[in-house]
Amino acid sequence: MSVVPAIKNAAAAAVQALYQQAFTAADIAVNTTKPEFEGEYTIVVFPFTKFSRQSAEATGQTLGQYLLENHPELIAGFNVVKGFLNLQIHHQYWTQYLHTAFANKTPGQKPANGRKVMIEYSSPNTNKPLHLGHLRNNFLGYSVAEIYKANGFEVIKANLVNDRGIHICKSMLAWQLFAHGDTPESTGIKGDHLVGDYYVKFETILREQAEPIISRVLEGDFHDFEDAEKERVQKLFAALQKPEVHNDKEKSAKITDEIKELSRNKTEIMQQAKIMLQQWEAGNPEVRALWQTMNGWVYEGFDATYKRLGIDFDKMYYESNTYLLGKDLVEEGLRKGVLFRKEDNSVWIDLTADGLDEKLLLRGDGTSVYMTQDLGTARLKYDDYQMEQSIYVVADEQNYHFKVLKLILEKLGEPCAEGIYHLSYGMVELPHGRMKSREGTVVDADDMVDEMVNTAATHTEELGKVKGFSDEELRELHNTIGLGAMKFFLLKVDPKKKMIFNPEESIDLHGFTGPFIQYSHARIRSIMREFSEEELADLESYTYAGELLPMEKELIMLCEQFDGILEDAQKEMSPSVIANYAFLLAQTFNSFYAKKEQGKYIYSVRDAETADRKKLRLQIASLTANTIRQGMKLLGINVPERM
Structure with missing residues (x-):
């Protein structure tokens, strides 16, 4: 069970035990803890005060203590800020999740629920x-x-x-x-x-x-015109002569458009x-x-x-x-x-x-x-x-x-x-305005794909990071980047919103783009290739037993949230939920990998402080890459092994 449902179930049971009130897991509000406070997840306490007959702070203390005593495998500590109970999740929960999730090469796939839907x-x-x-x-x-x-x-x-x-x-x-x-x-x-x-x-x-x-x-x-049509056109013409219409551009344009359509017929x-x-x-x-x-x-x-x-x-x-x-x-x-x-x-x-x-x-x-x-x-x-x-x-x-x-x-x-x-x-x-089929000003999909692939080719050549690629591999890479850039740009925006598609902006390797995420995945895969098959095979049975450093925990937490992100994306019918998540995950890994103190990489994989930490970070890197790949796959986007 994912951590949020586990917290909700434990909290619902706690409310039942403490206050004899039948709360369901769905009744419990759980959010990620704000960065300025200690903890990973926060329970909103206010709904329970009418049963506890205590202040929100006192209710939070009582509930937190109950969870700590009765669910030590899940809760490692807590603090209360006003009406919010901030929970620290036990590090062993995260390492056990990492062990289980690492073995699953296709995260996020849920079992059949027996429900059928058609999407046209x-x-x-x-x-x-x-x-x-x-x-x-x-x-x-x-x-x-x-x-x-x-x-x-x-x-x-x-x-x-x-x-x-x-x-x-x-x-x-x-x-x-x-x-x-x-x-x-x-x-x-x-x-x-x-x-x-x-x-x-x-x-x-x-x-x-x-x-x-x-x-x-x-x-x-x-x-x-004749008969009814003539009468209709005469009425429209008469309406145009009225001052309240003649002086209203919107009304005047609407009536004129109707006259034009009748004339076309x-x-x-x-x-x-x-x-x-x-x-x-x-x-x-x-x-x-x-x-x-x-x-x-x-x-x-x-x-x-x-x-x-x-x-x-x-x-x-x-x-x-x-x-x-x-x-x-x-x-x-x-x-x-x-x-x-x-x-x-x-x-x-x-x-x-x-x-x-x-x-x-x-x-x-x-x-x-x-x-x-x-x-x-x-x-x-x-x-x-x-x-x-x-x-x-x-x-x-x-x-x-x-x-x-x-x-x-x-x-x-x-x-x-x-x-x-x-x-x-x-x-x-497009940046230059709306397209119209009648006037032949539309941009054909085939032409747009060609433009995106050509732009991808230009960018990769300029960056000079394609040495060792065959001509066929380059063609495939340019197609993957070009299509990925276009798909991501069109899907990262909430479907309900109108949008302007800027081809050049969509392919930036450093922005909120598909190629940025594709490059992050390729970067992780290049790290993994530094290790032998035997070293990677040993990870299947490995579970880290020590304490997690902050960004190690942050990446594991983000990967663990993928199931909940999938549910949100389905309920909202919005791929933008997945797109934003995939970008955040890629961005977080880049920060993890590049973080330095006194000129030394803190989260180095190859040069990890201990053999155990090296295995831990290899598992984190592999899970992150697999989660990025699955998230992008749901957007219809391929991620390259090399880039």
């Missing part, structure tokens, strides 16, 4: 390659899945590919109009990049066709794309054949990128296979009276009583919207796996969407509704 991430569109925003999504989803696994959950990594819809038809139509039969093979362009080029081409033509319509509307000319090329979507849903053989061909190009491109990123999935879902299931749910909702149909034949749900608004579920022409597909997929995923939790890793722009999805499923009485959780994360930008 990536969810790319087949009209463009993966980009920088996808990188944070993929790294976050993969890492959260690995953290859940380490905590004993059965995890299904799922990917829902958005392979149909108007955005896919845009790329298809542009290729049909302008490609002249180009293929990845004939152009030498990676398939997902080639298709993405035609999506940008479509949007370029669309903007050109929309601009005169937008200009006419803003001048009060509405002849491009009236362009010739958008009308063609809508016809293609209707043909696709009707099963037109030529449209379906083109769709399969172009999606095939994209899938090959995606697979290559996923492999390079170290990202994998257990289950692939495709929107083209699920949107009809959503239509079935819509029909059920109509029969139950949960949904309603408007005059134009579109289907909606009224959520105004829940503080939201009306939500479209099926267009008047019978085509699906994203919500339709997500309803069907939610049911399908639950039918496939009956998991207790279904986690969607999607950017915070979709907060409203997932709130509505869960609410609709609840109103439809779907059993999958209870377990739905939206792991919302902030958007990632």
